[in-house]
Amino acid sequence: MSAVLEPGDVWAYLVGRGVVPDGSTGTVREVGDGNMNRVFVAVPDAGGPGGGGRSVAVKQAPPWIRALGPSAPMSPERAMVEVRALATFARFAPEQTPAVLDVDPERFAFTMEDLSDLTVLRTALVGGAGFGDTSRQVGDLVGRVTFATSVAGASAADRATLLAASVNPVLAAVTERYLLSEPLTVHENNSHHRLVDAEVAALRADAAVRTEVSVLRAAFGSRAEALVHGDLHSGSVMVGERDGAAVVRVIDPEFAVVGPIGLDLGLYLANALVAAARSAALGDAAAAADRAGQAGVLWAAFTDAWRAGWPGRVDRFLDDGWLTRHLASVWDDTLGFAAVEMVRRVAGYSHAADLETLPDPGPASAVVLRAARTLLLDRAAFRDATGAPDPAAVAALVV
Template sequence: MSAPATTGYQTLTEETVVKIIEPLRFFTGEGELRVKEIGDGNLNLVFHLTEPASGKSLIVKQALPYAKVVGESWPLSLDRARIESEALKKAAEFVPDLVPKVLYSNAELAVTVMEDLSDHTILRKGLIAGNQYPKLAEHVGTFLAQTLFHTSDFYLHPFAKKALVQSFINPDLCKITEDLVFTDPFFDHETNDFPDELRPDAEALWGDQELKREVAQLKLAFLTRAEVLVHGDLHSGSIFVTGESTKMIDPEFAYYGPAGFDHGHFFANLALSALSHNYHTKEPGARSDYQEWLFSVIRDTWHHFAEQFSELWKNKGTETYTKVPGTLNDFLQQTWTDAIGFAGCEIIRRTIGLAHVADLDSIEDQGVQIELKRRALRLGSSLIKRRNQLPDVESFIAALKGGI
């Protein structure tokens, strides 16, 4: 499909986005298009376009040249739109049913047009409401196994792998992670955001030199280990769900990094959800049942990932050392240990860092919210420092239960 003529970057509006879409002939032309800006994220504009006469609809996402949550004082590269589009296309080579379909992209305008997922729910919203999704663990585990293996040195020719590493160099968004996940929450930094009641807890964390040394190791892994193409921001706000469908969205943070990074973010957000249901679900039996379901998602996600990754390793591994006994187990163990540490960092940064989670922030009882956030800080710190002492998913779940 040929691209419409453009004259350089311009920030789209509900009026001008139509001029970009109409020449692409996604719609029938029967009647007017309805356009609504629906973006509520931190970085981008998002438009929902519908044609009532035909019932067709789609999503248009445009990257802004700055962080929307802060403003023009925080400039960002528009190349993240290309990275997001390419990451979705790469994932679709292996798991087309687990990502939204990219219909069109325009690097000059930093625009990606994709299928409309309005019939899905953002996972975080569903978890806060106490909903269960029976296919979630299988789908996330499959997504991780397929995308991580097929973008690794275990499968790709070294030249192809290095070309992908180069294509997904993502300095601006990696810098956000380097700062907001691995650095600022562990120091008294101006980007941190938390109630005054948490300051003593935050100051205790900032003074924990053992914790800082462990976080330094995790940050170094993020900075230097270009193992696989990771989503880079796989939290419960980046997943759309129904009872039967799961879609991983928003991979604009995609880059080549440690294989356990996405696992850690996903697990951390499930742990924060379990913690928040100490408030959201009032009846003790129902609360315990829901928390157990959340823990089962962590367990089953890891098992689905490990089983599929192992099969891919055995059947499609091309790297010489994939044939050496023990190397698979070594890699999976390193991925698991890293995931626990990354989960701890994510829990802490979502508690006192710049970007929080609604799971905790929506708690109306301020006293309860503060207490649960204190628990989150203790849990995150413990996971980081004890990650080498939690060798499997059952020990990890036991640690979560003890911390929430």
């Protein structure tokens, strides 16, 4: 068995790890279609030792980028970053976090709950499904995890430990490149629909845009607010139903860092707005309104979790005025990070299936790009008369 697992190795590997019984047999298939890593699902054969036992998923980071192969080396340590983040997520948001059953630091692999009865949120949305309870659960997860790891929810000593355990320079550099610079410049990795050619060029030439993205980039590099997932788009959420109840799992936190909270909310929001633009382009106004309305659901669940934690804050000096100001600042960041994610999905390296699978991605791409520009340059338009965050104004951008 080489260090990098193949489907034929996985069952023996699981026996060796003690995850499944000695002498048992099972069927393994590769399910991962991601860029970075390999994911296998292993299902026990009926009968024999372990027969009828539960199926599991094994995720391994090879020492390269999966889609590019050994010519594109990347530290496999990212699997351990993911394991550590999943442990923190499980502590504060157990309901939405996949259960980890085994961790193998030598092979940069871990075994987790099999989620193959669920669907990736982006796939579900492209297929026409609604959000259901998903944004509430994601907002709740982000709220709980970020409160618990912020200056309000954790002691300075605990935060120092968290910071030390959460350094993630390799994937932070990926974010700085593919989200927070390249899409805003002319680069061979980028592509866009010809319909938005002039708008993409104008955005890249706009000094005010450059300054706003610089502010976000500096925030990402320097503002250690709380533990964030770092890649919380609709491809990192799996959804479905178990026993008649909505089930949501947030997967793949290999980009996790202690950083600005608005990054996670912004990535999720951007992809809800992209999904809304798709529905609008398909002429489904009701679905478009529902998707755009996730801004409000996400924000309410996030702030509810912070307000629920607030009376028990560890730093008693922090007052209600700080909380109001802090949440408003997270809102501004949310809009900014949403904007850069929208630019990336239209004009960067990694486009969104929501747009690419439209008969003509052009018009919806233009809607998303214009919305991104407004989010970047006119944050004040997304506060109400009292200065409070106004998610309804965000929804109005794309429908």
